[in-house]
Amino acid sequence: MGGGGGGEGASGGPELSTDNVKGIVLALLSSGFIGASFIIKKKGLRRAAVASGVRAGVGGYSYLMEPLWWVGMITMIVGEVANFVAYAFAPAVLVTPLGALSIIVSAVLAHFILNERLHALGVLGCVMCIAGSVVIVIHAPQEQEITSVREIWNMATQPAFLLYVASVIVVVFVLVFYFSPLYGQSNVLIYTAICSLMGSLSVMSVKALGTSLKLTFEGTNQLIYPETWFFMLVVATCVLTQMNYLNKALDTFNTAIVSPIYYVMFTTLTILASVIMFKDWSGQSPGSIISGICGLIVVLSGTILLHVTKDYERIPQSRN
Amino acid sequence: MGGGGGGEGASGGPELSTDNVKGIVLALLSSGFIGASFIIKKKGLRRAAVASGVRAGVGGYSYLMEPLWWVGMITMIVGEVANFVAYAFAPAVLVTPLGALSIIVSAVLAHFILNERLHALGVLGCVMCIAGSVVIVIHAPQEQEITSVREIWNMATQPAFLLYVASVIVVVFVLVFYFSPLYGQSNVLIYTAICSLMGSLSVMSVKALGTSLKLTFEGTNQLIYPETWFFMLVVATCVLTQMNYLNKALDTFNTAIVSPIYYVMFTTLTILASVIMFKDWSGQSPGSIISGICGLIVVLSGTILLHVTKDYERIPQSRN
Incomplete structure (x- = not known):
């Protein structure tokens, strides 16, 4: 960049x-x-x-x-x-x-x-x-320099990432049409998994769109490529699905349970997607990658701790 | 080494x-x-x-x-x-x-x-x-190669480390003779601070003695130097003082309170002492040092969490 x-x-x-x-x-x-x-x-x-x-x-x-x-x-x-x-x-x-x-x-x-x-x-x-x-x-990690939306398109259509997208879509379909009607109201993992899986695709498409717009503002118009408009469509679809199921999850279960589970799954899947699509870890030493993963585990643990103990204090107080 | x-x-x-x-x-x-x-x-x-x-x-x-x-x-x-x-x-x-x-x-x-x-x-x-x-x-960090107990002696007598030792001794004296009689039975920090301060000196002298013995076993006899025997004396004094006050702390207060406080203070002071005496951080990049400190903070937090929640479970159960 x-x-x-x-x-x-x-x-x-x-x-x-x-x-x-x-x-x-x-x-x-x-x-x-x-x-x-x-x-x-x-x-x-x-x-x-x-x-x-x-x-x-x-x-x-x-x-x-x-x-x-x-x-x-x-x-x-x-x-x-x-x-x-x-x-x-x-x-x-x-x-x-x-x-x-x-x-x-x-x-x-x-x-x-x-x-x-x-x-x-x-x-x-x-x-x-x-x-x-x-x-x-x-x-x-450092990002590779991106000069056109076409490069992002190539990253998004590499076999490994297509496999990831296909798996996400299959799993989401199974969750939405098979598991949601059966266990959606009783198991907190169903809705949050749908949100998190779609969320990882949302972030990837948001990143693609954001980079295109950034390049456009810098003077190299990307709106002439159909890929930019396609990414816009993907952003809209993914974000809407994600929001829809996040609302369902929050309507059905306690925020204190939904938030940490959603945060952990969403962050993990997004990083997985990013590592596959943008090859964030290529050129990094094993030590750096492991340190980064440990840092992530610590942040996730901290978030869980904060959410769980928030609930400890709220119970005796009035909720407002 | x-x-x-x-x-x-x-x-x-x-x-x-x-x-x-x-x-x-x-x-x-x-x-x-x-x-x-x-x-x-x-x-x-x-x-x-x-x-x-x-x-x-x-x-x-x-x-x-x-x-x-x-x-x-x-x-x-x-x-x-x-x-x-x-x-x-x-x-x-x-x-x-x-x-x-x-x-x-x-x-x-x-x-x-x-x-x-x-x-x-x-x-x-x-x-x-x-x-x-x-x-x-x-x-x-990597340690410098040490070939004789004299080198450790030079490290232990450098002005910065002597200043640390002097500060520790002064603070321990004030705690033992002024604060212990007044607040020792009511404030958990008095005894644990004495243990931790002496503990940091224990570890440094243990390290000096251990290195001397290692060199002796490797063939270069260090027992001919008075410094080795001096370190042995310091180990005995520090470890005994540390154990004495640790027992006092454990006798007076709950283990679940003493252990995490002691662990955090002891570890932090030991690392401070080691950084001053052995210059562990020289030649390390700021990124490595900060990562190491963050790692330490995480371990300390994890230990506190483990100790605090151990107590959560023990209360309803019978203690045995």
């Missing part, structure tokens, strides 16, 4: 390319915005509930009149856009795990602003997420 | 010297033996209690007649010796954190052999300890 200076040592030294740095900064900003948006929206909901006496949870819509709720909504959109752009600059192996930091931001802000006390083990979870993220960033 | 081949990449590649490999294997064996010894001893205690009808906790000594208890005791001694020898081969930055694995071994064995169910978060703690240990091993 353009101007990505700084040769990468075979063992994944600390030298990050300028594109990776941009991607990291965008991913961190995104986590900050998304994390903060939850708190701002909640503060808005509370204020609206006080003003009208009716809570959103029991059917009130007064929050739509509350400016603070809209500020939260806009903050969230800004965060999602930053996340989208981050994928255009840095590998998914780097951007996806950093998403865990939004959970920390919202947990810490909730502690100080909403007075939702953080459990001591939750603090440990935060520390782990940060330590794991640092290890991931240090061992981040 | 002798025959430590394999040049280390500036960024801490996966190539480990043969001495580091020996040190790692010894440290892992040590953790296995020490972890297993707890279980064997406990099994012996139970058997003795069944045979005599009196428990060790209420004053019985029948366990001394139980062969299984002695097998456990010998296993522990073998483990401690392996740990001692490991320090002669690999840096403390590498050996000390791997000690956490003994906690995993005993937790896992307790789960299967003693039927002490491991809490789900305890499993997460185990996973973290392993992931953190892998990161530490990958980024382990």
